[in-house]
Amino acid sequence: PCIPNPGYRRVRELGGADGARAVPAADYWLDRATGRTQDQDPGWYFRGREDINRSIAAFLGPARTRGVLLVTGSAGSGKSAVLARAVVLSDPAFREDPLCKAALDLSAPDTVPATGSVTGAVLARHRGAADLACDILEALGATPGRIRSTEDPVVERTRQILAVLRDRDDAVTLVIDGLDEADERERVIEDVLAPLNEFCAPLLDQVPVPRADGEPFAAPAGLRLLIGVRSSRPLSESSVDLSEEEQGHNEALKAVFPTAEEQRTDDEHSEQDIAAYLHALICEGGAHRASAEEAAALVAPVVWPSFIDARIAGEQLRSTDDPAAVAQRPEWQRMLSNGTEGLLKRDLALVEGDGLPSEVALALLRASAFAEGAGIPWSTIWPQMARVLLGRPLPDWDEMIAKLLKSRLNGYLAHDHEDHRRVYRPAHETLAEALRDLDMDWFDRGGAA
Structure with a gap:
């Protein structure tokens, strides 16, 4: 087998x-x-x-x-x-x-x-x-x-x-x-x-x-x-x-x-490049051509000059039925104005429906952000680090990691190989910094609302 x-x-x-x-x-x-x-x-x-x-x-x-x-x-x-x-x-x-x-x-x-x-x-x-x-x-x-x-x-x-x-x-x-x-x-x-x-x-x-x-x-x-x-x-x-x-x-x-x-890479002209990048992401596979341009025009000025925020926003929008309508919502605009952290908060809230509690997902992502070297291996290390960050034991860490890697949050991670094992880390250092700066009390303050 x-x-x-x-x-x-x-x-x-x-x-x-x-x-x-x-x-x-x-x-x-x-x-x-x-x-x-x-x-x-x-x-x-x-x-x-x-x-x-x-x-x-x-x-x-x-x-x-x-x-x-x-x-x-x-x-x-x-x-x-x-x-x-x-x-x-x-x-x-x-x-x-x-x-x-x-x-x-x-x-x-x-x-x-x-x-x-x-x-x-x-x-x-x-x-x-x-x-x-x-x-x-x-x-x-x-x-x-x-x-x-x-x-x-x-x-x-x-x-x-x-x-x-x-x-x-x-x-x-x-x-x-x-x-x-x-x-x-x-x-x-x-x-x-x-x-x-x-x-x-x-x-x-x-x-x-x-x-x-x-x-x-x-x-x-x-x-x-x-x-x-x-x-x-x-x-x-x-x-x-x-x-x-x-x-x-x-x-x-x-x-x-x-x-x-x-x-x-962050001059004024790069805003147009971000809009073009967003348009290409949202239209992937020929979808959403009618609203992609409007959505990209709404998002690009807000996330500029961060392509990493554009990447996360584009991934969210192309999974919706009407990207332009979502991009126009005041609550989504407020989330977007908070940059990487705001986009991350929305995705953490959405994975609740996949059976992955937001606080557990955040603990796993934060553990990957604190990892040194090429990243964190699954084995027993990832669960142990996440348990410390979560502050309580969990009987099914392996199941939670599997759900994380199959969820929309997978796009926040990059993987590599170290010592013949696959290891995981945040896809960008900006994202790693945002994860390290968050704490678990963020949920008590209504962060995932």
Whole structure:
């Protein structure tokens, strides 16, 4: 009865140039690039973002062999989406996928990166400096070397990265997403990324220096870094009232890479992109075409600049009979104005009808938000964490988890594999923050009403 394994899912890896691979596997990048709400959803929903996609495609073009491009913006504003789009559409293997053709049909040619232009991609979320350096080595197609117990793992891994780059004759492109979510952000910037400036800085009128044998030194191979990092949105060009914690990492990267370029994902034009994304989500499968445009126009100004709120709102609206009518309701508008938390409250109330008590569902979601690493495994760990957060025992935790994963709340979770087990975590860090900030007394205050 266990063969074939009903829980098995083939994990496809993205193949970069010269056999290097993207880390992690393709599911993460596809989820972000497509804007899909479920991991088996075959649609490609993101629209627009032409200016920033055009800038990224130009940065990845053959004319550029060096440089740093920072993709930054407020929480949930689509940084990962534009980075993932570049990773996925540049992947030679994915170019053969029908989903790629659908994406290309929606894209202007000058917004599409060249095939094979991304060597590898890594996710910094919850990674320490040494772990991230290992991921970069693997993304470059190298095997991390052994480290003695007396050596600093971060320093040694960085030396190995530099050695790999010096041995390459061709330009290298690395995508690093979620830098603001790394466990050791300062050390990642100072000890892993800063030494790479040797390969990123432009070669301005450099004269090759002769070697002892009379031959000139060859310029080192170029490196293009495409980095996603959160930062607060300036209120004006002269605004200085910014979050020091959020803005600090972006500014630290600019100090390390003085010639870095910057693209923001939360400018005024992104409201139109959110509306187009909502319209595509609501019309999935050809449904609701009559009211989708009106619903998207009502929702986009409220959730802007958060694509994660748009994603949750779109998932709710496309499951209704008349999305525009629902979007016009004052109570739904009030819920929507509360952002991610408001949308979550509505869905928690709705799962009561599926036999999943709201407070139990919240305890399970909050447990996943407090999990470290790739996520929380089901086994005995998820029930134990949820029991502590709920504050009382429950005889059927496994049944509750099964209902959660089959309910509308499944769209709030992403899954991965760690230590050969499937693990779960919130689909976005903004959602994880909202869940961690809630408490179980929220229900006593009428939160699920």
